[in-house]
Amino acid sequence: MLYKNVLNSLLSISPQQIPQSPQTQSSSTRLALVPSGGQSTSKKSPSPLFDLIAIAAPRCSSFFAEAAVLVLVLALLDRLMLKGRMEWSWVVSAFTISVALLGASILTEFSSRRWLQRQ
Secondary structure, three states, X not given: OHHHHXXXXXXXXXXXXXXXXHHHHHHOOOOOXXXXXXXXXXXXXXXXXXXXXXXXXXXXXXXXXXXXXXXXXXXXXXXXXXXXXOOHHHHHHXXXXXXXXXXXXXXXXXXXXXXXXXX
């Protein structure tokens, strides 16, 4: 799904980039959205990098969150099944890795939202 969105955004051409011939100018009427102030604002078309980050950032954030849960659960279960007992050092290291992955998830989500709002 991600590759389809990226390919579509890379291959898309904004309407301002298409040259209009005299025949198409007279036969087609274009509507433009005008803000309440009465002045038309021209926005820059987003770059493919912007689209890629907008698509990938939430998915990377959710990946980190899922990895945190999987590391915690699977590491503790594996150790319990392998040894038959829990060692505190193993539990602490699994929790530390899980918290680090959750922190990466939160940091990715927060930074991507701030970056996308600035653009």
